[in-house]
Amino acid sequence: MSAQIIAIDAMGGDFGPRSIVQASIACLSATPSLHLTLVGQSSLLEDLVSGFSAADRARLQILGAAEVIGMDERPSQALRGKPDSSMRVALELVRDGKAQACVSAGNTGALMALSRAVLKTLPGIDRPAMVAAIPTRTGYCQLLDLGANVDCTAEQLYQFAVMGSVAAQALGVQRPRVALLNVGTEDIKGNQQVRLAANLLQGARGLNYVGFIEGDGLYRGAADVVVCDGFVGNILLKSSEGLATMVAQRIEQTFRRGLLSRLAGAVAMPLLKRVQADLAPARHNGASFLGLQGIVVKSHGAAGVEGFQSAIQRALIEIQENLPGRLHGRLEDLLK
Amino acid sequence: MSAQIIAIDAMGGDFGPRSIVQASIACLSATPSLHLTLVGQSSLLEDLVSGFSAADRARLQILGAAEVIGMDERPSQALRGKPDSSMRVALELVRDGKAQACVSAGNTGALMALSRAVLKTLPGIDRPAMVAAIPTRTGYCQLLDLGANVDCTAEQLYQFAVMGSVAAQALGVQRPRVALLNVGTEDIKGNQQVRLAANLLQGARGLNYVGFIEGDGLYRGAADVVVCDGFVGNILLKSSEGLATMVAQRIEQTFRRGLLSRLAGAVAMPLLKRVQADLAPARHNGASFLGLQGIVVKSHGAAGVEGFQSAIQRALIEIQENLPGRLHGRLEDLLK
Numbered sequence: 001m002s003a004q005i006i007a008i009d010a011m012g013g014d015f016g017p018r019s020i021v022q023a024s025i026a027c028l029s030a031t032p033s034l035h036l037t038l039v040g041q042s043s044l045l046e047d048l049v050s051g052f053s054a055a056d057r058a059r060l061q062i063l064g065a066a067e068v069i070g071m072d073e074r075p076s077q078a079l080r081g082k083p084d085s086s087m088r089v090a091l092e093l094v095r096d097g098k099a100q101a102c103v104s105a106g107n108t109g110a111l112m113a114l115s116r117a118v119l120k121t122l123p124g125i126d127r128p129a130m131v132a133a134i135p136t137r138t139g140y141c142q143l144l145d146l147g148a149n150v151d152c153t154a155e156q157l158y159q160f161a162v163m164g165s166v167a168a169q170a171l172g173v174q175r176p177r178v179a180l181l182n183v184g185t186e187d188i189k190g191n192q193q194v195r196l197a198a199n200l201l202q203g204a205r206g207l208n209y210v211g212f213i214e215g216d217g218l219y220r221g222a223a224d225v226v227v228c229d230g231f232v233g234n235i236l237l238k239s240s241e242g243l244a245t246m247v248a249q250r251i252e253q254t255f256r257r258g259l260l261s262r263l264a265g266a267v268a269m270p271l272l273k274r275v276q277a278d279l280a281p282a283r284h285n286g287a288s289f290l291g292l293q294g295i296v297v298k299s300h301g302a303a304g305v306e307g308f309q310s311a312i313q314r315a316l317i318e319i320q321e322n323l324p325g326r327l328h329g330r331l332e333d334l335l336k
Numbered sequence: 337m338s339a340q341i342i343a344i345d346a347m348g349g350d351f352g353p354r355s356i357v358q359a360s361i362a363c364l365s366a367t368p369s370l371h372l373t374l375v376g377q378s379s380l381l382e383d384l385v386s387g388f389s390a391a392d393r394a395r396l397q398i399l400g401a402a403e404v405i406g407m408d409e410r411p412s413q414a415l416r417g418k419p420d421s422s423m424r425v426a427l428e429l430v431r432d433g434k435a436q437a438c439v440s441a442g443n444t445g446a447l448m449a450l451s452r453a454v455l456k457t458l459p460g461i462d463r464p465a466m467v468a469a470i471p472t473r474t475g476y477c478q479l480l481d482l483g484a485n486v487d488c489t490a491e492q493l494y495q496f497a498v499m500g501s502v503a504a505q506a507l508g509v510q511r512p513r514v515a516l517l518n519v520g521t522e523d524i525k526g527n528q529q530v531r532l533a534a535n536l537l538q539g540a541r542g543l544n545y546v547g548f549i550e551g552d553g554l555y556r557g558a559a560d561v562v563v564c565d566g567f568v569g570n571i572l573l574k575s576s577e578g579l580a581t582m583v584a585q586r587i588e589q590t591f592r593r594g595l596l597s598r599l600a601g602a603v604a605m606p607l608l609k610r611v612q613a614d615l616a617p618a619r620h621n622g623a624s625f626l627g628l629q630g631i632v633v634k635s636h637g638a639a640g641v642e643g644f645q646s647a648i649q650r651a652l653i654e655i656q657e658n659l660p661g662r663l664h665g666r667l668e669d670l671l672k
Contacts, residue, residue, distance in 0.1 A: 074524070137582050147519050150527045183483050183570040188410070191486045191567055215575030219582045228571075231527055234519040235568055236575050238551030243576050246473050246555045247583055247611065254607045261607060268604035271590045271597060278586065 012106020
């Protein structure tokens, strides 16, 4: 297998460059064909990297970028005000063919705006979508859009369905079942955009469209790709995160009350921690931007070292599977 | 305290009249001032009731209604095709002052359509909303709309906020914190309806509006009333149900693998079951229709005996607190 080069925006995220450097080193030792370019404040990054052995950082490069985009900065400001931000410079490496993917844990809105400006969308795509793997009873489903597009036309939902299907195939699902998220499964249910999108999808060649799906159906594993607008997707994702956290806390509290509960907890908690880890999808898996002329993976801002490693892994798979090329081919076939 | 009379649509729900009769009897023995009128197929109901003692059914009446509305029937059909349905007859008892509330576990869309047609909305309210109590880290929040209105204008979201606040007060919250569900907490986030609704709410007298809330903030307990359109609310509710079910199943599976896990499970499962029960909000609490000239509580279709009892309890509280009267007063004050 040939080498993969990934550009890392080393300055984004809530945990800062230290975790990102650590995750990068871990990925390099796991994948001998991987090369990483860390983009950010040179002296800081040199410092962080110097703690590792020469062998560990043999395939690691540092590229200086003076500016950092804040987590709360407006996308418009990030777009116009900071020509030398670590995020922009990392994306430019992808645009210029010096890297095959960009991974960032930074400001999502800024990353989307800069990705569109620097990389451009694929022909036939109005706006890129954000997709992530959500755990279900039977495996995973690809949920999109996760917040990049709060209002979506039926045509956009249709595009998301096509892109999600190609992404699921690249991730190993043979004939992905594609569903539209709705408030019921009957034809008459939902708003106009969803019903119109259903009409478009019913007529799409080569797409395994299985109809409407409800919120509980998603977690039952009734589809491999679930499509919704970014408003709904973002709220589903974040409320699921919130609920999972609440459940975990209640369980811990339950095992702290009284001696018997403590004893039960001592045995049960390690098992429950494993369940818990499986259930924090957004923290543990990267979210991809689909529909760009290049690979961009967003790691959760609150992701730790492992979360950032997963994001790099997702970028690696997308490089190996040539996801943008596949998407381009499929879109030409379907949308034109 | 004076007597309360509640009309029960005894034919709706996935579990049928038997569970409903059982729940009704249980509520009657718990609340001496309560009277119930079971509406449905007389012979069937007489039969079910005959199994209980004369004392148990002293405050129980049966009212015949020949037709039943199916769980998958279209609301328009329920509205026009079935003049003698148990659901309609129960609502008519409220309209005619023969009952102070109606409780049904039947078809949600049909119940909403019939409620509007039979009871009418309060002055100033375009469409009623569906609200239910959702468990949070710190207690409960009232979430609305849960699916009665898939598309909402800013004005409707504003009305929901006002109604949710009055409902939370009636349920004992002193100065309910009201929030709008959104994809971020900054002013610029969200779609047009949500941003316009925020403007309206910022100017509302006597309303404790606390701004935007995200999906995880809801479960953190950051608000007492959370407002969204019915599309988003329905998907949030059902995906939460789905996730909670999935978590419960994974935990059970974990405790079935190997001897040690089984032992741990034997001690831990009773504790975990309690956590689980707390987390099935929709199944365990009734959802109220707000904005009608009368009280209507919808029990979850898949609710068992306990779920239906909770729905009757919610109706009881709303009668005691005179919720429609309070809503009317507040709306006259605010919206006019």
